[in-house]
Amino acid sequence: MEGSGREKPLISVIVPVYNIREYLPRCVASLRAQTYPRLEILLVDDGSTDGTGALCESLAGEDPRIRVFHKENGGSSSARNLGIEKARGELLGFVDSDDYVEPDMYGLLEDAIERFQTPAAQVGRDEIGERGERLPDICRPPRETVRIPAEEFLEELLMHRGDCSFCTKLIRREFFEGHRFPLGALNEDFHLLLEMLPGLGAIVSLPPQAYHVFYRRGSNTRREDSFSRVFADNVDNADYAERLVEERYPGLKDTVFRFGIVQRLDYMLHIPIPQMKRENETYQRIAKDLKKSWARGMRNPILTRKNKLYHTLFAAAPRTVRRIHKRLRGL
Numbered sequence: 001m002e003g004s005g006r007e008k009p010l011i012s013v014i015v016p017v018y019n020i021r022e023y024l025p026r027c028v029a030s031l032r033a034q035t036y037p038r039l040e041i042l043l044v045d046d047g048s049t050d051g052t053g054a055l056c057e058s059l060a061g062e063d064p065r066i067r068v069f070h071k072e073n074g075g076s077s078s079a080r081n082l083g084i085e086k087a088r089g090e091l092l093g094f095v096d097s098d099d100y101v102e103p104d105m106y107g108l109l110e111d112a113i114e115r116f117q118t119p120a121a122q123v124g125r126d127e128i129g130e131r132g133e134r135l136p137d138i139c140r141p142p143r144e145t146v147r148i149p150a151e152e153f154l155e156e157l158l159m160h161r162g163d164c165s166f167c168t169k170l171i172r173r174e175f176f177e178g179h180r181f182p183l184g185a186l187n188e189d190f191h192l193l194l195e196m197l198p199g200l201g202a203i204v205s206l207p208p209q210a211y212h213v214f215y216r217r218g219s220n221t222r223r224e225d226s227f228s229r230v231f232a233d234n235v236d237n238a239d240y241a242e243r244l245v246e247e248r249y250p251g252l253k254d255t256v257f258r259f260g261i262v263q264r265l266d267y268m269l270h271i272p273i274p275q276m277k278r279e280n281e282t283y284q285r286i287a288k289d290l291k292k293s294w295a296r297g298m299r300n301p302i303l304t305r306k307n308k309l310y311h312t313l314f315a316a317a318p319r320t321v322r323r324i325h326k327r328l329r330g331l
Helices: 024-032 052-062 076-086 105-116 150-158 188-200 230-248 250-270 281-292 294-299 305-316 318-329
Strands: 011-017 039-046 066-071 091-094 120-128 146-149 169-172 202-214
Touching: 011 024, 011 052, 011 076, 011 105, 024 039, 024 052, 039 052, 039 076, 052 066, 066 076, 076 091, 091 105, 105 120, 105 169, 105 202, 146 150, 150 188, 150 202, 150 230, 150 250, 188 230, 230 250, 230 281, 250 281, 250 294, 250 305, 250 318, 281 294, 281 305, 294 305, 305 318
Parallel strands: 011 039, 011 091, 039 066, 120 202
Antiparallel strands: 091 169, 120 169, 146 202
């Protein structure tokens, strides 16, 4: 790295910010502590009402690498998209404002992109609770650094083993041309990453869990509502994944079918019974999908016995099954 004569590329780290006064200083401090020499930090205030906007300006006054942008409230995706437009760097990263990172994270990522000559790299992540306790890993990092081709990376995502978060990644700016985070949707990272994967070609994955996801009550992206719109958005993402596989990766047909069924079952297992009615077009569509795909589901080699059992039950009598499930689980 040192002595190569190559000037380090500028990295732009985009942080969408909304009513986060308590945790923003920790996030920004972890970015200011980066050992990577060329870094800018973009704080995009998404219409905060609790004084977070003023805090952003105060933090910027402490470090010339921090740039602040204020906008009307439009959600995390719109804030990230503004950050992409304003970024000056050759490489783009994203950090959620209640999370924090290790000091060497962006140095490791940039080095991996250069060594492997790939447009994107990711580190591992861990999950931290409100009391500072380590929570079970959602995504297991590799034991050693590995270059993962796009099709293999997609397969890991479809099997619920991969990490779709842009927060753990660093990506060359030019690959965002024509691509932005979808507005008004949840699980937006998954959708955008699937859009970009064919162009990226491969992603380097690093073992260190250098990104720390902080779980707190009331977080917009980590709420524990009994039924969030994310369940329906996940089904829409599964449909998009199926179209992508059909066009680009036909070898993953069984895998993407399994993914679509699991996402639909997840929707059915969480939807409140009063919403299971004729007027609910999303529910009606998903119920019909499960019935129509039942025979294929029984032949699918990847769905588990439990998956197939739930598929059979929800295809036959969704409301009855949901009532029994609620009674058994206390949901």
